[in-house]
Amino acid sequence: MHSIVAKAQLSPNVTRLDVTAPRIAQIRKPGQFVIVRRGEDAERIPLTIADADAAAGTIALVIQSVGKSTQELVALKPGEAIADIAGPLGHPTELIASGRALCIGGGVGTAVVHPIAQGLKRCGVAVLSIIGGRSKEWVIFESELRQLGEVVVCTDDGSYGRHGFVTDAAKDALAAGGIDVVYAVGPVPMMRAVVNVTKPLGVRTIVSLNPVMVDGTGMCGGCRVGVGGQTLFACVDGPEFDGHLVDFDLLMDRLGTYRDFEQRALAACKDGTCKVGLK
Ligand code: NAD
Numbered sequence: 001m002h003s004i005v006a007k008a009q010l011s012p013n014v015t016r017l018d019v020t021a022p023r024i025a026q027i028r029k030p031g032q033f034v035i036v037r038r039g040e041d042a043e044r045i046p047l048t049i050a051d052a053d054a055a056a057g058t059i060a061l062v063i064q065s066v067g068k069s070t071q072e073l074v075a076l077k078p079g080e081a082i083a084d085i086a087g088p089l090g091h092p093t094e095l096i097a098s099g100r101a102l103c104i105g106g107g108v109g110t111a112v113v114h115p116i117a118q119g120l121k122r123c124g125v126a127v128l129s130i131i132g133g134r135s136k137e138w139v140i141f142e143s144e145l146r147q148l149g150e151v152v153v154c155t156d157d158g159s160y161g162r163h164g165f166v167t168d169a170a171k172d173a174l175a176a177g178g179i180d181v182v183y184a185v186g187p188v189p190m191m192r193a194v195v196n197v198t199k200p201l202g203v204r205t206i207v208s209l210n211p212v213m214v215d216g217t218g219m220c221g222g223c224r225v226g227v228g229g230q231t232l233f234a235c236v237d238g239p240e241f242d243g244h245l246v247d248f249d250l251l252m253d254r255l256g257t258y259r260d261f262e263q264r265a266l267a268a269c270k271d272g273t274c275k276v277g278l279k
Pocket residue numbers: 105106107108109112131132133134138154155156164165166167185186187188189190193208209210
């Protein structure tokens with residue numbers, strides 16, 4: 001069992017849970033994730049390791065509560081526990097060894113960018129982070145990223161920082177030059193928009209993909225993604241890929257596959273029944 005030692009609300013639907021997982025805290029690398037199961041009958045949820053404290057033996061999980069399972073997970077309180085945490089899974093981020101990196105985080109994706117920026121800083125790379133949210137209350141990990149380099153905050157409604165999408169600020173940063181690599185994590189339309197900016201400029205761009213995952217070990221095929229004309233598995237071949245090669249249309253399509261089922265599961269849970277069949 002993995003005890004929850006701290007809980008914080010980062011934005012209206014994003015919660016941070018710090019949980020005990022001593023071995024994972026010691027060996028995890030930027031870009032890696034875990035699969036969490038709240039209890040015996042619970043769904044398996046893939047979550048990036050947003051931070052870790054090896055001395056305390058804890059990892060930070062950042063959860064966007066959008067469905068039944070994520071709502072149940074964020075309902076846990078400090079002192080309660082998660083039954084299983086499997087990991088670290090996936091390939092670590094391909095970090096450059098010197099130069100300047102642009103890290104772009106959209107919404108909850110900013111939590112995924114944080115360990116990448118930490119790793120880059122440790123390598124001596126200069127980090128510029130551009131992070132965005134719908135409005136001020138949706139911006140997360142700003143203070144943590146400010147400890148790692150320069151940060152530009154954007155909000156869709158202009159309520160904080162620069163008015164507009166992260167891609168608007170990214171265009172300006174790339175036009176100014178001196179960026180060796182871009183790491184982008186967030187909603188699929190955001191990552192696609194980033195790639196549309198960087199591809200003509202020939203700036204290498206790494207994106208983190210979040211398809212549906214089940215086992216996280218390459219067995220079920222649920223996390224298939226198209227990259228450079230090949231079918232790859234995000235759990236074992238990723239989750240990070242060369243953004244210039246990703247088939248974003250396929251990713252969007254596959255992400256929508258279980259949307260109806262997820263909505264019915266959530267509605268059923270609100271009705272108090274908490275059970276829904278696959279038909
Ligand atoms: P959101 O919709 O609130 O968007 C966050 C920011 O992304 C916006 O403020 C804007 O700056 C930028 N953005 C959004 N759409 C854009 C577009 N079309 N063009 C340019 N920029 C755009 O984000 P959210 O609700 O926090 O994010 C949720 C999404 O992120 C979910 O779909 C989730 O699956 C995905 N996600 C991805 C990963 C990953 O590893 N790739 C991890 C966690 C979540």
